[in-house]
Amino acid sequence: MLWTGRSAIEIATAVRRGEVTAAAIVEEHLHAIAERDPGVGAFRLVRERALDEARAVQERRDLADLPLAGVPVAVKDNLEVAGEATRGGSAATADTPAPKDHETVGRLRAAGAVIVGLTNLPELGLVAFGDSAYGTVRNPWNLARTSGGSSAGSAAAVSAGMVPLALGNDGMGSLRIPGACCGVFAIKPGTGLVPPPTETWGGLTENGPLARNVPDLALMLSVLAADEGLAESWRGGERIEPRPRMLRSVWADDDDEVWAPRPPHETPEPFDLRVAYAPQPLPVGLPMDREFQAAVRAAAETLRVAGHTVVEHEQRLPAALGPATIATWLTRASGAATGLDRTRLEPRTRALARAGRVLHALRLDGERGRARWHGYGADQWFGDADVLITPTLARIPPKADRWGERGLARNLLANVRYAPATGAWNMCGWPALTVPIATHSSGLPIGVQLIAPPGGEPQLLGLAAQLSAAHPPVRPRGFSS
Numbered sequence: 001m002l003w004t005g006r007s008a009i010e011i012a013t014a015v016r017r018g019e020v021t022a023a024a025i026v027e028e029h030l031h032a033i034a035e036r037d038p039g040v041g042a043f044r045l046v047r048e049r050a051l052d053e054a055r056a057v058q059e060r061r062d063l064a065d066l067p068l069a070g071v072p073v074a075v076k077d078n079l080e081v082a083g084e085a086t087r088g089g090s091a092a093t094a095d096t097p098a099p100k101d102h103e104t105v106g107r108l109r110a111a112g113a114v115i116v117g118l119t120n121l122p123e124l125g126l127v128a129f130g131d132s133a134y135g136t137v138r139n140p141w142n143l144a145r146t147s148g149g150s151s152a153g154s155a156a157a158v159s160a161g162m163v164p165l166a167l168g169n170d171g172m173g174s175l176r177i178p179g180a181c182c183g184v185f186a187i188k189p190g191t192g193l194v195p196p197p198t199e200t201w202g203g204l205t206e207n208g209p210l211a212r213n214v215p216d217l218a219l220m221l222s223v224l225a226a227d228e229g230l231a232e233s234w235r236g237g238e239r240i241e242p243r244p245r246m247l248r249s250v251w252a253d254d255d256d257e258v259w260a261p262r263p264p265h266e267t268p269e270p271f272d273l274r275v276a277y278a279p280q281p282l283p284v285g286l287p288m289d290r291e292f293q294a295a296v297r298a299a300a301e302t303l304r305v306a307g308h309t310v311v312e313h314e315q316r317l318p319a320a321l322g323p324a325t326i327a328t329w330l331t332r333a334s335g336a337a338t339g340l341d342r343t344r345l346e347p348r349t350r351a352l353a354r355a356g357r358v359l360h361a362l363r364l365d366g367e368r369g370r371a372r373w374h375g376y377g378a379d380q381w382f383g384d385a386d387v388l389i390t391p392t393l394a395r396i397p398p399k400a401d402r403w404g405e406r407g408l409a410r411n412l413l414a415n416v417r418y419a420p421a422t423g424a425w426n427m428c429g430w431p432a433l434t435v436p437i438a439t440h441s442s443g444l445p446i447g448v449q450l451i452a453p454p455g456g457e458p459q460l461l462g463l464a465a466q467l468s469a470a471h472p473p474v475r476p477r478g479f480s481s
Contacts, residue, residue: 004032008071008164008216012112015070016063022070026054026114029072033117033162036479039143040160041135042153044077045084046117054114066112067223073108074157074166076150077118078125079197079207081105089121089132089150092344103195104167104207104224111223116163119153122404123349124336125169126150126329127411128177128419129403133346138400139181140476141444146400148178148419151210155182158210160479165220169197171205172329173422176434179210180392180447183436183473185217185464186210190454191429194224201332204426212473214465217433221457273459275303276313276385282394283319286420292391295438295446299389302470303463313388315381317424324369325423326416330356331365351408370427378428379453387459392434392447394420425451433460437471445474 003011003025014020030050037043047053050072057063057070075081078088080098082105087093100106105115120137122129130137130152137152139145140160147156151168155178158166168175170188179186187208194207209220277300279293304310334356337349345353359365382388395418403411425432431452438446448467450460 003028004161006164007213008068008211009219011071011164012067012069015058015112016066022054022057022112022114023051025070026050026072026116029116029163033157036160036162037157039138040140040156041130041137042119042147042157042160042162043074043117044087044120044134044153047084047115049083050114050116057112057114060112063112067219068108068165069112071113071165072116072163073113074117074119074154074163075105075115076121076154076166076168078121078169078199079105079167081115081118084118087134088125089123089134090340090345090349091133092340102198107223107226108167108220113165119151119157119166119168121150121152123346124333125171125174126333126336126349126352127403128173128415129398130156130178130400131402131404133404136400136402139397139444140479141183142442144399145397145444146181148181148397150174151178151186154210155179155184155186158182158184158212159476161475164212165216166210167207167224168210169205169207170426171201171332172325172426173419175208175210176392176422176432176447176449177419179434180436180445180449181397183445183447183476184210184212185214185433185435187217187221187433187457187460188425188431189221189225189457190431193431193457194221199336201336203429204328204332212475214461214468217464218461221461272307272309273386273463274309274311274384275300275387275389275463276311276383277389278313278315279391281313281317281390282420283316283322286322286394286416288391288394289396289440291438291440292393292446296389296391296448298471299435299437299448299467302467306466306470311385313383313385318373318377318381320369321373321377321424321427322420324366324373325427326412327359327364327366328370328427329423331360332356334360346404348404348406348408348411352411355408373424374428378424378430382451382453386452387456387463388451390421390449390451392421392449394418396440396442396444421449430454431457431460433464435464435467436473437467439474
């Protein structure tokens, strides 16, 4: 039986029931990585000790209670994994092994997951591409195109079926952008739900999961967000206590003490949300692909048929938000590069950091615009909707070139032209999720972005499940199993 095409829930259930061993699962996925990754470039490091760790999971006394028992997971190479160097896509970082796991990695291990490797990202996670000194990550849908970024390798590894789940992070769209590029689900949690990375970009960046289906995404998010004792709360392979309470699913009955991602056709009433859709939310001057706009309208119609109240959101994002977002991005780039050997940084990184230093010196760092958007602007612009639908991207992914060897102007222009729709929600700390919903005439996937006010993760997951049921995700050709 092939397990590389199976969901994380199916794998963990089979391991808990003794139908397959964790080692056999991991061995099969390591074989898939060896076979598929040379053409994709998702991994910087494949962990040889993963098989030993899988055997250790199999011997755990609490195996029957582990929500991710034996599930292979890939981790973005800017999060600490004990015993491995954290390179962040840069030759300028130290090759010293991390002394301990990042908290999110530790939670995954506690839940029974096996970390099979560290995934590639652009240097210091600064751009929406996947190239670095360690190689160029290519899109499994079209190897000539980028997989997006900065969680480039994580998205590509899930899309190509090398792992069912991956961990990444998102400072200006770095989960949602590659998720949309590669046709997988990815959620940026709201501020405070999941432990952030060590470098938070001043509170912009959140850690989050990528998966090929909504139940797996919800399961991994619940593990990442849970407090101590989460693993012990798992029962029967289907249920988990709502820790914290804000993760109680909209699918759960009021008197149900457990949380379970149920199929949309089993959704108990009432599940009637006010959903707004904005096919073109970008400021004047930033075009939006017509097929992406059509996908948003199709998603809105699907949710209307499902019983939600659906209205069009005709306002565009404030023009001043764009420069504030870019200034914030560049200023954070200068901070990320501080203390590193500049001679070992890529030309792109040096240029981004130099621009950020200039803006900071001129007090044009975007902080005032960010504060206005965070304080009241986002809430006013969003209106009275429970959830907003927009395109995740504005154009299809650019070519998978060596963008790190290019300068500031070309990188800025390429990033802003194809991925300008995500950063606003980092600026205010709201949760947002990308859902693969259609295929573009180019043959690449189309993702729509679902956005909710703070605490809206359950609503995002519920709507994502309904959209997925009506528009089943398609796997890239050649990576269907």
